[in-house]
Amino acid sequence: MSQNGAGVNLETSLGYLLKEASSALRVAMEEVLRPLGMSVTHYSCLELLAQRPGLSNSELARGAFVTRQSMNVLLQALERDGYVTRPDEAPVGKALPARLTPRGRRSLEKATVAVRSVELRMLAGLTETEQSDAFRLLKSMIHSLRDSDDAT
């Protein structure tokens, strides 16, 4: 149409499409989590702790793709409300291993069902083969982006 020479055509840009897909996923997740009074980061934190008990604040932050400062704010709220517990002293270093309380686990159960339904909906039109293709392609993109993060 216009200046297509050095531009990034949004219609054909995989980056743009990636952002669009991620946005659609986030919206869909927020939609099903809102009735449970839970944000996406909130859910991510609980899910991470369920699958990898004892993760520290910084590890949770990396797993949820936010800064450790942001995760700290969330974690303190979750601790205050009794969804998560952390020891008063670090067993080693400064990292405090966090764990779900029974209440946290209970809260997560409903959310997991809701999020699972969203993921299934997203994959509805894809065959098993296409799903593993998508997995492999995304892995490759992530790897390429991270690789030369320093070597800029």
Next chain:
Amino acid sequence: MSQNGAGVNLETSLGYLLKEASSALRVAMEEVLRPLGMSVTHYSCLELLAQRPGLSNSELARGAFVTRQSMNVLLQALERDGYVTRPDEAPVGKALPARLTPRGRRSLEKATVAVRSVELRMLAGLTETEQSDAFRLLKSMIHSLRDSDDAT
């Protein structure tokens, strides 16, 4: 490892991987845009206007995946700083068609080059066929997610 029954295994979840890829892309874009004093949303707005001159605030918001209120704040700043112009009166309805000024176009040029390099890096490990596969698969996921947005 632990409770894999009804859970969403993060290691094998396409949703999680999608979020990871999108996060990596955002980080990489912020990295190259920061020296230009430009945020991702800022760049998205200019790029959208370059490719589709005359888009309204609401249309730009949808294209950049933010609310129209957020885009309005950005757009007013861009207008104040002389990157964008909007007519005082709407030619039809209330929508004000925005356009890049020469200064906005000049500012975008450098950013486009930077972002293009990120996108190329992301696709470095993929063949042409794999890229169109990724495109098709992402399109399918987006469609599936949007389809039943209302029918919840």
Next chain:
DNA sequence: TGACTCATGTCAGTATTCTGACATAGATTG
């Protein structure tokens, strides 16, 4: 025509995330 619905621009306040900064614990290195 008049009531209704819908999309838009915009203001205000809230919430969330980020950047900057500091102190501390462990590992590395000379």
Next chain:
DNA sequence: CAATCTATGTCAGAATACTGACATGAGTCA
């Protein structure tokens, strides 16, 4: 052993995006 580096937790302030709300213009419909 001392210096340095890296990672961590945490506080504070700034930036960014969001929800809520209101008024306005255009289309629909009875």
